[in-house]
Amino acid sequence: MTLEGTNTWVLRAPGSPTCAIVDPGPLDRAHLDRVAACGPVDAVLLTHGHPDHSEGARTFGDLVNAPVHAVTQSLGTAPLTGDEVIEAGGLEIRVLATPGHTDDSVSFQVHDAILTGDTILGRGTTVLDGKLGDYLATLKTLAALPRGTTVLPGHGPELPDVVAVAQAYLKHREDRLAQVRAAAERLGGAPTARQVVELVYADVDRSLWPAAEWSVRAQLEYLGIA
Known part of the structure; x- marks a missing residue:
């Protein structure tokens, strides 16, 4: 679920002798050494706590x-x-x-760009390891940013307009929530996330089902079914 891998971002104003590093990534010393070579570093910033973004952070902070x-x-x-x-x-x-x-997800806004971690990805949609209500509110916040704000995501390529992407994500979540609600009604009682995934994600590669369970679990909780 990391697409091509985790993006580590180096932020530096023109002419600045120092830089800030966003998401050093996993504990891969060769990677951390390459990022450190961009220094001097005066701040390390984490978008959230998943290990593919944060595992190497303390080691990197000590290094620089x-x-x-x-x-x-x-x-x-x-x-x-x-x-x-x-x-x-x-x-x-x-x-x-x-x-x-x-x-614990945060985003970092710099001029006309926003670094979104895994809140918005460079391709496809993200999974939910938090609360759906929070995520819907977050997408509305991002959709209210100025048009043309570039997305610098935690995985995948950059995107030209956060507003368009946030609106598309909201539509996707609304559609998926309707599918989960219909599946839960069809199953009856208090279905498990796995049972709902088997219906809603029947046409999706089964290797992706464990990640889908995270999102479905959050949706069932949001619907008051979990």
Whole structure:
């Protein structure tokens, strides 16, 4: 579910001697060394706590002697609240709370771009390891950003307009929620996420079903069925 792998982003204003690093990625020392070579680094930022984004963060922070900013305090050395501006790499980086993919998901807005982690992917849609209600609210927040804001995602290629993508994600979630509701009614009682996946995702590669269960579980909870 990581597409081509995790994107590590290097943020630096023109002429700045320092940079900020978003999502150092897994604990792969060769990768961390390559990213460190972009330094000096004055801040490390995490979009969320999944290991493919955060596992190498503390090691990287020690390597470059920079604070690691994270919502989940056990992952970093400096807290993020999801409502602040961080100055790093010669830039003002606005932090937006964007929960839903995970409870600790944040996005980082820099000028006319936004780094979304796994909240919006460069291709396809994301899975939910958080709450659907939070995610729908997050998508509405992103859809209210200026048109033409570039998406720099945690996986896959960049996208030209966060508004268009957020609106498409909202439509997808509404359609999928209707399918889950219909499947639950067909199954009756209190169906498991797996039972719903077998109906709703019958035409999807079974290797993707475990990830689909995360999202279906969140949808059943949202519907008051779980």
